Amino acid sequence: EHAEIGLIGLGTMGRNLALNIAENGYRIAVFNRTAQRTDQFVAKAGDLAERLVPSRTIEEFVASIKPPRAIILMVPAGEAVDAQIQVLRPLLDPEDLIIDAGNANYHDTNRRAATALSGGPHFMGIGVSGGEQGARFGPSIMAGGDRSAFARVQPLLEAISAKFENVPCAAWLGEAGAGHLVKTVHNGIEYADMQMIAEVYGIMRDGLKLDNSAVADVFDGWNQGVLQSYLIEISAEVSRTRDPDTGRPMLDVILDRAGQKGTGRWTAIEALMLGTPAGTIEAAVGARGMSARLEERKAGEAVFGSAPRPIAQGLLGPEVLEPALLAGKILCYAQGFDLISAAARQYGWAMPVPEIARVWRAGCIIRSALLNDMASALEEQPGRNLILAPFFADTLRRSEDGLRKTVAMATLHGLPVPALSAALSYFDIMRTGRSTANIIQGQRDFFGAHGFERTDMPGDSFHGPWAIA
Ligand code: 6PG
Missing domain, CATH: 1.10.1040.10 (N-(1-d-carboxylethyl)-l-norvaline Dehydrogenase; domain 2)
Structure with a gap:
């Protein structure tokens, strides 16, 4: 049986997020660069282990997920994310979706989202907050990127997120790097x-x-x-x-x-x-x-x-x-x-x-x-x-x-x-209606003829009658 979603990177946050997803009833494929960590993780997962689908190779991992695939990356922000995307791209279909759930710099997410537009797979950057406990029992999720791709994973993200008076704390907040900027x-x-x-x-x-x-x-x-x-x-x-x-x-x-x-x-x-x-x-x-x-x-x-x-x-x-x-x-x-x-x-x-x-x-x-x-x-x-x-x-x-x-x-x-x-x-x-920027403008005009506006003649630019020392 295929997994409904995949997750790469079984550090503390990745492990807890994977358990949270499994606990919400999803079958989840898991992969870690060092396979030993995957084994240990599954061995310690108790009842939830039956919903974990571990793989020893990335090819096996990709094959274990039901298409169109969604794969969450929980690897350290920065080069590791680019490296992982490089490895995944040739193995994925254009309709598949990569979700970077780390603390990425949103400029990187903008770049990765732009690359994804030229031929897929789809890409989303989501901010996940709440530390270890949040990841395990309900984080706040700030999603950004491809909106139609978000719709596909929305039920899952809402299910695993924290709730405020039954309202999920997970939402699509904007295009490209918007989610990571909000985080x-x-x-x-x-x-x-x-x-x-x-x-x-x-x-x-x-x-x-x-x-x-x-x-x-x-x-x-x-x-x-x-x-x-x-x-x-x-x-x-x-x-x-x-x-x-x-x-x-x-x-x-x-x-x-x-x-x-x-x-x-x-x-x-x-x-x-x-x-x-x-x-x-x-x-x-x-x-x-x-x-x-x-x-x-x-x-x-x-x-x-x-x-x-x-x-x-x-x-x-x-x-x-x-x-x-x-x-x-x-x-x-x-x-x-x-x-x-x-x-x-x-x-x-x-x-x-x-x-x-x-x-x-x-x-x-x-x-x-x-x-x-x-x-x-x-x-x-x-x-x-x-x-x-x-x-x-x-x-x-x-x-x-x-x-x-x-x-x-x-x-x-x-x-x-x-x-x-x-x-x-x-x-x-x-709450200062009249600031002191009038003297800044005076100084700027004095040394650089930068011009200023007048309070009594709005709009135009003026120069002062400065006596040049
Ligand atoms: C969160 C936190 C978390 C962040 C730490 C560390 O929302 O769960 O923001 O993502 O990594 O708080 O931040 P510093 O190491 O910069 O203090």
Whole structure:
């Protein structure tokens, strides 16, 4: 009996995705470059093994799938994907479909999608979020590429995806690399969410002198309210957990150098390329980079003294940090959605923004209660900045003070808050009807005769009566 779908690449994510697919009743062909891993996987699959169709050669693998075939690639992003496509192409029919489910750079996906148009097989790039558990029990799936090809695998993708109130968190979001771009922005937002949580953690640890279990309690409390989210929930867990070997809190034994595989950075790069403001995400990427400079930071502390200073009792507390985080989050998501809209315009892709918010409501790393409200707000006012939607405008009015006070207090006490302060600056600029770009225009015209528009005579370009020094 033929398999209904195939999957190549049995790393952690690939294995879990394959089990998820099998558990949903599909027969799935599996292949891994080293056959030993395939054997081990099938041996450990228990009852699900009967729906797994293992192969030792790629030819056998392809032959084991029912045409028109659909094959999911779960190999490391980059050259491995191109290499795998090279191997598959001669073995596949034009009607077959290759689905790259890794964290690809969407420019690569654009290129692969374009190649697929010249003679097939079809190609789709899908973003899959939710880590190991998500892959196994229900990820959020951001699909992009060939829409008719998507229709073929839609029932399967919906079946294996996370559900929010019975609605599958899997959708086609646009042509070519759109799915991977949305996943990239998801990761940029993930970086910013994590960084803002790290910033308030820093304020609690170094400013308010709370111990780890007190910090855990604060996160737990927040997880019952407007900030309810997976990342707050796991932050509480991480803060509470102790090292079994030493008995010390895990947070005290973990080195303060953050890793990154690059997707958050791609979001910042895209924002700069598309000319859309994403300061909060850029700050989060920058902060990860700075965290890696351990020796330099130590040298800086030796020369200038340690920056963080305790905040006196009563000046700032968790009740102020909660609205700060809420405001920061809204402002950061506004930047992310804006970036997606800009990319949609640039490439002429569908990328329905409310649908994207819906797909993020469950399964993915940034899932949170707020995303449901975001989906509704973006639906009500298509094309408008999230912060201008009545619900979020109201929420920002109520949380603004918390953000401003938090950034001000942190700044006065040497507690770094790059992402939160970037969010606040974004907010303040977005509500400054008359910006300071008039002097920039004056400078540009002065040194380069670049011209400027006048407030009192719109449209034309003018030059200033500058006295040349
Ligand atoms: C997800 C995550 C995941 C990503 C990690 C690692 O949505 O499940 O975004 O895809 O690979 O979060 O990212 P960094 O190593 O860059 O932190």
